[in-house]
Amino acid sequence: MAHGEILLVVPRTLVETVKSGLEEHGRLDKKVKIRHLSAWEREVLGLGGAQIGGEDGWGEGERFLVPTTALLRREAEGEGEGAGAGLVEDADGKGRRDGTDPALKQAGRNLLSEIGLQTYIPDISIHIPQQQPRPSPPPRRHTSQNPLGAAISAWLSRLPQDLLQSIHITLKELLQFTPKSYTIYPPMLLLPTHTFQVPAWRTLFLEVGQDLVQDLYRTIALAMGVTHIAANAPIPLLMSQSTREYHDHEYEGSGEGDGSDDIDHPLITSSEGGQNILRRPSDLTPLYGNFGPNVATPSKPTTRDLEEAFWVSARQNDIYQTWAPLYTMFSRGNMSEKSRLLTLSTLRPPPLLNGNLQGVRQGEGYSVVDLYAGIGYFAFSYARVLDEVEEGKERAEEGKGGKKCEGRVLCWELSPWSVAGLRKGAGGNGWGVRVFDFDGPDRDDGGGGEDGQNEKVDLGDERIIVFREDNKHAVHRISNFRSAISPIRHVNCGLLPSSRGCWSVAVGALDQEVGGWLHIHENIAIKDIAAKSEEILDEIRKIVDGQDHCGGDDSLNLTRREGLRLRPQRKVECQHIERVKSYAPGVMHCVLDIFISHSPNALNT
Secondary structure, eight states: OEEEEEEEEEEGGGHHHHHHHHHHTTOBOTTSOOEEOOHHHHHHTTOOTTTTTSTTSOOSSOEEEEEEEEEEEEOOTTSSTTTTOOEEEETTSOBSSTTOOTHHHHHHHHHHHHTTOGGGTTTOEEEEOOSSOOOOOOOOOGGGOOHHHHHHHHHHHTSOTTHHHHTTOOHHHHHHTSOSEEEEETTEEEEOTTTTOSHHHHHHHHHHOHHHHHHHHHHHHHHHTOSEEEEOOOOOSBTTOSSOOOOOOOOOOOEETSSTTOOOOOOOSOSTTSBOTTOOOTTOEEEESOOOOOOSOTTSOOHHHHHHSOOEEEEETTEEEEEOTTTOOOOGGGHHHHHHHHHOGGGSOOSSGGGTOTTOOTTOOOEEEESSOTTTTTHHHHHHHHHHHHHHHHHHTTTTTOOOOOOOEEEEOOOHHHHHHHHHHHHHTTOOEEEEESSSTTOOOTTSSSSSOSSOOOOTTOSEEEEESOGGGHHHHHHTTGGGSOOEEEEEEOOSSBOGGGHHHHHHHSOTTTOEEEEEEEEEEGGGHHHHHHHHHHHHHHHHHHHHHSOSOTTTSOOOOTTOOOOOOOOEEEEEEEEEEEEETTEEEEEEEEEEOOOGGGGOO
């Protein structure tokens, strides 16, 4: 018998998740680097471009080889029909070649199940390296230089020939420290942290002067098709630190969209001079282009400030988002969670939840609450699903006089810059949006007095409703219009490093008649994910029990029907833990899908 080390062929979006799972269970081969599956390797392994994304189930996009310590026992060369062949097969059993070892499929399933990633079996494939020598890659062709590198080289070539020699710097030294990765958010090019900050480049910039430096940026902008250039910087934990502490984790990769701009590092409490509650990227460095006028008090911009600021955009899953990069964060690393929400089965409920819930109107839709909405990171995914659900219902009821569901996405957000981005982004996606701004330039208190707390607000017909206020007011706010909207069955708690401060509010926001899900975001040490998840679940159970039995405290409880009796304990369970991305070495951004059942006695009147 011979042995073969199993390599997992993984889509880019799952690399961090798979790596963490293997590492946690001692199955990651740390002696071998995770590497990109190159074009020539795809051809050798039968994974040519024409086959990727075809009907063979391999899916679209880049793939990476993740080494494991798992071994596949197989017949030695010459002992089996497929002996010596390069073994490549999907984990869900879709073979790539004739003569594949039949043990390969089961080995892959066993490994993924062992590390708790069995849900990704359809997406992850398996490779056992061939025993014959690995073929040599074709020679590199230097003509395929990326446009950023080409623009920098072109600018360097225009410098006087003796300049570099006079300051004791070589062309090779400069090119060695040119950025290999970048991201374009139209119309801005975002360069990695520390771009052009090594001594060689700083010396050169001092020698040539600001005019020639701007000429470099102009050359880059023309080559990249942008009007603005900035250098990335992590979100500071404290706004007033003279020597700021950062979490500066970047995904290793190259080229556009490598994730190096993932600067999702907020804490919460206050904004000016304290913890960075508004998640403002105060150290983003503009390099080229007009980024708008200086704002005297960024936490309280005027209407004119918002209008004259520089805005950029991104489109993910065909959903448009926009933000002012000097005042608002954006994280590409959340892409996998946004995509998951679009396919989450619980967001597409049957006409009756679980088939037989009493008191739920046949075919009734549902609403969603996002307690940390930002520019619409997750709220827009919920809105897209509600569109699809309701379009399907309209088609099903065509000619029957059916009424369209009135599902809403109710958002809470403090940052005026994020609210402005959410409003612009919603419009760009064709969603109606209404903003209740209780402390901003376009104050709208919904007819509720000084802070809008005492009267019911008029939600209008918009899909997305935004409250610019502390989310501690959410339950009381919802109690004023709960009867006017579809039941709230999903609450998103999307703040890092912990959303713990909103859990009581989240439980109170759910509709007790139908139950629903909390989507709790939390940074958890990889080795503690199981234990920490149980701890979070226990805390949610205590909150549910407390709200069910504490009487008429409207700050924690839903509006109850007349005659509501003391309720029995509701079922609370964690149905799924999603590992979104690596936040820091050994720390994973996780989302816990926690289900809270309906309260039977909440239906008795």
